[in-house]
Amino acid sequence: MEGDTRETIREVALELFSTRGFEQTSLREIAERVGLTKASLYYHFPSKQALLTAIIDPVIEGWRTVAIDVKNLPNTPQNIREVLRRTMDVLLANQSVAAIMLRDPAGVVAAIGPIWEDLVDTSKRLTTWIAGPDPTTTQRLRAVAAMEILGGALTSVTYLDEPAPEDEVRTVLLESAIAVLRLED
Amino acid sequence: MEGDTRETIREVALELFSTRGFEQTSLREIAERVGLTKASLYYHFPSKQALLTAIIDPVIEGWRTVAIDVKNLPNTPQNIREVLRRTMDVLLANQSVAAIMLRDPAGVVAAIGPIWEDLVDTSKRLTTWIAGPDPTTTQRLRAVAAMEILGGALTSVTYLDEPAPEDEVRTVLLESAIAVLRLED
DNA sequence: GTCTATAAGAGGATAGAC
């Protein structure tokens, strides 16, 4: 069950990009781990940049879907909860890809600037929606705080001695985000 | 008022490292902006790495101070508030340096691994203290969430259309962190 | 202190045989 070489390359690259960073990973290293030469990688991907986008693009798509769906959704407490939940799900379902952007934003920007801008834009739209209609600065900042908390799903691993069960991470962080937004008022 | 060349180099490097990332900034670029040649930089700093540590070290020191002072501080609600406040102050007082670590963690790790580990360790101790004595996993996660919120002081600029006044950023994010910790219980 | 010149090497990428 050798599977697709292209797929293997993508998996190895994902592993290395997410742990060492994009810039810090050379094609030589990837080729070595896959058991190929650098040159062979170029048969499957036309450039290092293309390899990165092949990894990131599908996730961007899912991320953008969350933001698009929100467009005409009434900003009710129930809906906000639901959107936070879905945002968290996307993060948890794509931890490795998210880790690339967390560990080496500068490298990713240098490689695929426009895609990164798009990502920031999507996050911005999501944050703005969460802040509610005609938000005060305070409400905007609370929305930023809420989004920041969700990111804790990725960083908690680093800051806890023993990793927390994913279910609890999801529950506690969602609760926390909701608490920050003061949805009960 | 030409000032110290060494200091100028440090300032230019800080500016570039914090906006483009450490790896993405070459000594050629720095030299160009300072108005020197690459070779001259080496008269003032023995290596690119040394330039980075000259920038980061003082801040690490301040950061560590917060964590050390906490060591024998009783974990009362009042003290937790105070520690959060001081943590926020350190972040706000060193936004550019913090931005380096935010934009290019992978590059910083590759250059000065041990110092980075130290930083993570310090943050970990701080988070653990905030979580309180014999914390449950939920309490630990809330502490992570609280720390994550403070980081919003750095990212809010990216996610808000118009930058929020620093005073309000401080106040709202501190309130949010406290809300997450449920100090009122 | 700052310069010119250059070393030494790694990186991404291509050509062309098999």
Next chain:
DNA sequence: GTCTATCCTCTTATAGAC
């Protein structure tokens, strides 16, 4: 599809004149 060999560029860093 994978290889060997090579190109080109850029980087950090050093040597030594001024």
